Amino acid sequence: MAWNRGRARLVATADDHKVTPAELFFDLVFVYAITQVTALMAISPSPVRVVGGMVVLALLWWCWCCFAWLGNVVRADSGALFAVLVTVMATVLIVSLTVPKVFADPAGGLSAPLLFVLCYGTVRVLHLASYWISSPGDPALRATLRRTALVSVAPPLVLLLIGSAYGGRIQLLLWLGAVAVDYGGIYVTGSSGWRINSPAHFAERHGLIVIIALGESIVAMGVGVSGLPITYAVLGASAAGLLLAAGLWRLYFRQLGEAAEHRLTALDGDERTRFARDVYTFLHLPLVAGVVLCALGMKKVLQQVADTGHYGLAEPLHGAVAWSLTGGVGVFLLGAAAIVLRTSGRRPTALAVGGVCCLVAGPAVALVPALVALGVLATLAAVLVGLHGRRSAAGVGVAEAA
Numbered sequence: 001m002a003w004n005r006g007r008a009r010l011v012a013t014a015d016d017h018k019v020t021p022a023e024l025f026f027d028l029v030f031v032y033a034i035t036q037v038t039a040l041m042a043i044s045p046s047p048v049r050v051v052g053g054m055v056v057l058a059l060l061w062w063c064w065c066c067f068a069w070l071g072n073v074v075r076a077d078s079g080a081l082f083a084v085l086v087t088v089m090a091t092v093l094i095v096s097l098t099v100p101k102v103f104a105d106p107a108g109g110l111s112a113p114l115l116f117v118l119c120y121g122t123v124r125v126l127h128l129a130s131y132w133i134s135s136p137g138d139p140a141l142r143a144t145l146r147r148t149a150l151v152s153v154a155p156p157l158v159l160l161l162i163g164s165a166y167g168g169r170i171q172l173l174l175w176l177g178a179v180a181v182d183y184g185g186i187y188v189t190g191s192s193g194w195r196i197n198s199p200a201h202f203a204e205r206h207g208l209i210v211i212i213a214l215g216e217s218i219v220a221m222g223v224g225v226s227g228l229p230i231t232y233a234v235l236g237a238s239a240a241g242l243l244l245a246a247g248l249w250r251l252y253f254r255q256l257g258e259a260a261e262h263r264l265t266a267l268d269g270d271e272r273t274r275f276a277r278d279v280y281t282f283l284h285l286p287l288v289a290g291v292v293l294c295a296l297g298m299k300k301v302l303q304q305v306a307d308t309g310h311y312g313l314a315e316p317l318h319g320a321v322a323w324s325l326t327g328g329v330g331v332f333l334l335g336a337a338a339i340v341l342r343t344s345g346r347r348p349t350a351l352a353v354g355g356v357c358c359l360v361a362g363p364a365v366a367l368v369p370a371l372v373a374l375g376v377l378a379t380l381a382a383v384l385v386g387l388h389g390r391r392s393a394a395g396v397g398v399a400e401a402a
Contacts, residue, residue, distance in 0.1 A: 010134045011078040013071075017198035019205060022077040022085060026067065027208060029089045029096065033060050034216045034292060036099035041296050043100060045320045050293070052103050052172050057289055058179045059120055063092055065281050066127035068205045073197050074134045084130050088123050095119045103171065113164035113171065121157045128153065144193030152185030186277070194273045196264070203261035206280045210252055213288045214245050217295035224302030233313055237305045237371050241298045244378035248291065248332055251385045256339050263343045279342050286335025290328045297325025301370040314369045323362030326377055330358030333384070354384040 037060070041053040067076075067088065074081050094115065101112035128145055135141045156178035163174030196202050221241045225234055260279050267275055300321045304311040317325060333355030340348040358377075365373045 010080050011075040012134075013073055013075055013197045013201070015198050017072070017075070017201045019201055019208065020071075020075065020077045022082050023071055023205065024208070026076065026085045026089060027064075027212060029092045030060070030064055030209070031212050031215070033092060033096040033099065034213060034288075035219060036096045037292055038216060038220055038295050038299065040100045040102070041293075041320075041324075042299060043104075045296070045300075045324075047320050048169065048172065049103070050296075050320050050324060051176070053292070054289055055172065055175050055179055056099055056102060057292060058183070058285065059175075060092075060095070061285050061288065062182060063088070063095075063120065063123045064209060066124065068202070068209075069194065069281075070127060070130055070134075071205070072202050073195050074130075080133075081130065084126055088126055091119045091122050091126075095123075103167070105167070111164065114161075117157070117160040117164045120160065121153075124153050124157070138193065141193035141195070144189060147189040148186065151189055152182050155185070156182040183282070186281070192270060192273075194277075196272050196276050199261060199265040199272070202276060202280065203257060203264060206284050207253065207257055210284070210287055210291075211249075213291040214249055217245050217291055217298055218242065220295040220299035221302045224299040225306040228303070228306035229308075231306065231308070233305045233371060234302065237302050237374055240371075240375045240378045241302070244294070244298070244329070244374070244381055245291075247378065247381040247385050248329070251333075251336055251388070252287065255385070255389055256336055256343075260339060260343050275342070279339055283335055283339050283342065286331050286338070290330070290332030290335060293324045293328030293331060295328070297321055297328060298374065301325065301374045304370050313371060316366050316368055317370045317373065318366055322365040322373075325373060326358040326361040326365055329377060329381060330355045330361075333358060348388060350384055350388045354380070 034057070037053050037057045040056060041050050043049070067085065070081070076082060076085055098112040098116045098119075102116050103113075105112045128149055132142060132145055159174050159178035159181065163171040163178070166174065218241070221238055225238075228234075264272060264275055264279070297317060300317055304315055304317070305313065316322065333351045337348040337351035337355060340346060340351065368376075
């Protein structure tokens with residue numbers, strides 16, 4: 001597989017391919033992008049703004065996923081692809097700068113929504129072009145790329161461009177429609193042509209993006225107390241937030257990630273591709289989205305606990321922020337439950353029930369002090385993770401005995 005000579009070569013990966021430093025460098029810009037999504041929702045928390053934040057996150061997720069797939073078949077540290085990655089990084093950095101303004105663009109300067117859409121379109125085109133150049137002898141992949149361009153790239157870009165000319169709910173509805181068409185298009189274009197050369201690399205890439213999201217939740221807590229005094233209540237809230245993040249980390253890296261990677265490795269051909277699409281491209285998005293939503297609630301808890309001049313310790317969270325604290329965990333747990341079901345066929349009752357309870361717990365959060373809500377949530381998450389782990393271990397033991 002060669003695109004040009006010397007340093008411009010595109011180098012194919014093998015089944016033992018691992019994550020390269022170039023890909024770690026590439027992920028740095030998405031650290032900032034995810035942080036900006038939290039900032040977008042925190043500016044004026046409301047149900048509409050939260051939905052808008054999730055739409056933006058879904059588009060950013062697509063930008064990241066495109067090159068996670070490409071980096072699995074072509075080495076990211078090869079000359080040609082590394083040049084593309086740096087170009088994409090610069091483009092996503094511009095996208096990130098516009099994120100807090102995409103639904104409320106201030107007067108003056110360039111149009112933030114239009115700049116966002118143009119840069120997003122640039123990333124998608126660079127991805128398709130790179131895949132096309134990397135596969136001169138693969139007619140199945142090239143046919144899939146053509147279908148993807150016609151079904152999953154062009155129509156959503158038209159909707160995004162039209163939406164960028166509007167504002168408010170019209171823009172949000174058009175962009176939400178673009179996301180639905182984009183994701184649905186990828187599903188209906190099929191799995192033929194796409195390849196997963198190294199399951200270990202693919203699983204590790206997605207584990208790293210989960211780490212980035214969890215890191216954003218910790219950063220959000222720090223931002224929440226920025227410029228405010230440190231008190232015992234702040235220390236307690238920080239510890240509870242870290243415990244919550246640790247529980248989600250344990251659920252993914254000790255109970256989900258390894259099983260999914262083993263299943264991916266055991267499959268081949270289109271079955272492997274479909275599993276990678278379902279579990280990693282589609283079902284990892286709820287994991288990342290759940291952490292980002294929870295980060296919004298954690299940020300506000302720390303801010304209220306620290307800002308004693310405006311809030312008392314008995315002050316609860318309110319509105320969309322109250323829901324995001326538990327709702328984010330609920331989205332994460334339901335995404336995790338779906339991954340378990342797709343991976344092993346087992347019904348993860350504890351995760352599913354816990355996820356639904358967290359989704360509907362917003363009104364209860366608005367009735368108790370914010371610090372108490374965060375502490376209780378962290379404790380319940382730890383219990384749920386432990387309960388699921390014991391049931392999973394028991395299920396594996398029964399299967400082995402049989």
